[in-house]
Amino acid sequence: MPPVTFLLIDCHAHLTHPQFSSDRGQVLAQARQRGVGAVVVVGEDEADNQAVLAGPGPGENQPAWLPFLGLHPDRWADTRHTPQGPQALPPAENLEEQLARVEAQIRENRHRIAGVGEVGLDRWVCQQQAPRQAQAQALIRLAALAKALDLPLNVHSRSAGRVTLELLREHQARRVLMHAFDGKAGHALEGARAGYLFSIPPSVLRSPQKENLVRALPLESLLLETDSPVLGPDPRGRNEPANLPLVVEAVARLKGIPPGEVAERTTATARAWLGWAG
Numbered sequence: 233m234p235p236v237t238f239l240l241i242d243c244h245a246h247l248t249h250p251q252f253s254s255d256r257g258q259v260l261a262q263a264r265q266r267g268v269g270a271v272v273v274v275g276e277d278e279a280d281n282q283a284v285l286a287g288p289g290p291g292e293n294q295p296a297w298l299p300f301l302g303l304h305p306d307r308w309a310d311t312r313h314t315p316q317g318p319q320a321l322p323p324a325e326n327l328e329e330q331l332a333r334v335e336a337q338i339r340e341n342r343h344r345i346a347g348v349g350e351v352g353l354d355r356w357v358c359q360q361q362a363p364r365q366a367q368a369q370a371l372i373r374l375a376a377l378a379k380a381l382d383l384p385l386n387v388h389s390r391s392a393g394r395v396t397l398e399l400l401r402e403h404q405a406r407r408v409l410m411h412a413f414d415g416k417a418g419h420a421l422e423g424a425r426a427g428y429l430f431s432i433p434p435s436v437l438r439s440p441q442k443e444n445l446v447r448a449l450p451l452e453s454l455l456l457e458t459d460s461p462v463l464g465p466d467p468r469g470r471n472e473p474a475n476l477p478l479v480v481e482a483v484a485r486l487k488g489i490p491p492g493e494v495a496e497r498t499t500a501t502a503r504a505w506l507g508w509a510g
C-alpha cells in the first residue's frame with residue numbers, strides 16, 4: 233500500500249476514558265506516527281466535558297485535540313444488558329439540571345470547542361417511554377444549540393437509527409455526523425441525501441452491517457472514526473486512534489478505490505464539517 237500522504241482525522245474518540253489515563257501521550261504520539269493529524273474528543277457528561285476541555289496533557293508530536301462537549305444518551309439508561317439477560321436500572325436523577333449545566337458549558341466555551349457531542353438516542357439501554365422522551369428532548373435542545381452557535385454535531389444512535397435521523401431532520405439540525413450508525417443502509421442513504429455524514433469505525437473489519445453502510449453511501453458522505461476505546465478491530469482489545477488507517481484500507485477495499493483517495497476525500501470532508509483550517 234502506498235504511504236498515506238494526507239493526515240487523517242479521527243472524528244469520534246473518548247480519549248478521556250480511564251483506559252487512557254496512564255499512557256494518553258504515548259497513544260497520541262503513536263496515532264500521529266500513523267498519519268492521524270487530529271482527533272475529535274467527545275464528552276459524555278458535565279464532568280467528562282471538563283476533562284475534554286483540560287486537553288491531552290504533555291506530549292510531543294501529538295495530533296490536534298478537537299474538544300466536543302455533550303451529554304451521552306446512555307445517561308438516561310433504564311436497562312443494563314448482562315449475559316443473564318436485561319436488568320432494570322433505577323431512574324436516572326437530576327439529568328434535567330445537568331442538561332442545563334452542559335448547555336451553559338457549551339455556551340461559555342464556545343470559542344474553545346470544536347463542536348457539540350456526544351449527543352443522541354439509545355433505545356437499547358432505554359426501553360421505556362419516559363426516558364426515551366427525555367433523551368429526545370435533550371437531543372433537540374443540544375442540536376438547536378449547536379445550530380445557534382454554528383457548531384458541528386456528533387450524534388450517537390443505537391437501535392434508533394431511523395428515529396434519530398427523522399428527529400434531526402424534523403428539527404432541521406445542521407452539520408450532522410452520525411457516528412457508528414447501526415441502522416439500515418437505506419435509512420443512512422436518506423440521511424446522506426439530506427446532507428448528513430456517517431463516520432466508519434475499525435469494527436467495519438468484523439461487521440457486515442458496517443460493510444453494507446460503506447458500500448451504500450457515497451464516498452463524500454463518509455468520515456473516519458475510532459470510537460476509542462471501543463469498536464476496535466478486535467472487540468476484546470482497547471481501540472486507539474492509531475487504528476484509523478485500518479478504516480482507510482477497509483473503505484478503499486469495499487469501494488474499489490486507492491487508499492490515498494479515501495484518505496484525501498475523508499480528510500477534506502472532515503475539515504469542511506469542522507470548519508477547521510488548522
Ligand SMILES: [Zn+2]
Nearest residue numbers: 244246350459
Ligand atoms: Zn462515543
